[in-house]
Amino acid sequence: MNDVTEIKIVLTVDEMRNIFGRNDSYMKKIEDNLGVEITDRGGQIHIVGRQKDAQSAADIIRQLAKLSSAGSSIEEQSVDYAIILKEDRDNMENENMGEVDNDSVLLDIDSDLICHTTTGKPIKPKTLGQKKYVDSIRSHMITFGLGPAGTGKTYLAMAMAITAFQKEEVSRIILTRPAIEAGEKLGFLPGDLQSKVDPYLRPLYDALYQIMGTERFLANMEKGLIEVAPLAYMRGRTLDNAYIILDEAQNTTPAQMKMFLTRIGFGSKVIVTGDATQKDLAPGTVSGLDVAQKVLKDIDDIAVCNLTSKDVVRHPLVQKIVKAYEDYEKKETARSARKAAIKKELRKR
Secondary structure (H helix, E strand, O other), X not given: XXXXXXXXXXXXXXXXXXXXXXXXHHHXXXXXXXXXXXXXXXXXXXXXXXHHHHHHHHHHHHHHHHXXXXXXXXXXXXXXXXXXXXXXXXXXHHOOOOOOOOOOHHHHHHOOOOEEOOOOOEEOOOOHHHHHHHHHHHHOOEEEEEOOOOOOHHHHHHHHHHHHHHOOOOOEEEEEEOOOOOOOOHHHOOOOHHHHHHHHHHHHHHHHHHHHOHHHHHHHHHOOOEEEEEHHHHOOOOEOOEEEEEOOHHHOOHHXXXXXXXXXXXXXXXXXXXXXXXXXXXXXOOOHHHHHHHHOOOOOOEEEEEOOHHHOXXXXXXXXXXXXXXXXXXXXXXXXXXXXXXXXXXHHX
């Protein structure tokens, strides 16, 4: 039905303050995305628009109100993701896949608290993809977290590792990434070898400082309980009772990936993160991450979580950039396939 309708929702003062955003920016975002008009009349929200659009807006506002009532602070990302969830639900229903019940999805995701930063900020998954990623880490010995920048692959992995370490579920944390030269040669960087590789490991240090605190991190590092090192340092070791994170795994070779995965000992848990679209390997070099996905796909206790642009939790513009690149790459892949098919057909002639 395309008839204009009006839906009224009563909210508390605190809910209104939380979900409207500064200068009503969150409500304006819902209005722009769904083509409705939202007004506040003495604590009662009035939503006017086509019946389906007005109902969608009402569902989103009710989800945000539930989130607010649970004590969560509503952020722009919360509003963006509520809109995405609603669009996905409508698309599935339009494709006759049945009605999808996601009225409490945001609340379910938000209730999964991993830990707090040193400033007291809670660290939680913020999307369904991130929730599945965190659940896979909990239930599998090895988890591959794959996806574009901003999807929280490394940060959530770090939070899970630090939480396990603080609960004494593991005795140490080992963080590693390949020191691939992205446009600069290591030899031209100042300092000794550790100084040369530190820039590649900086994102791991940043997450450790934020979640664990500088003093505690340095104290544990001096004791050898936390190790941040380039991947080459893993050769020849057996890593027991440890939480091991391999970051930027798309920049490994197949031999490096095999070397890393065969280091795993008893009582250890491994997280491998990477973005297949951001390889810094030499042209023609096969990525160890790509090979590992094919080789290990049928092994139990190994999970592969594919995060997408919908799971980006940085600035909304980042999500648009990632989506634009995804669309472009799909078109280029399709175009290359068509060219290859035409060439094959011409050769037959």
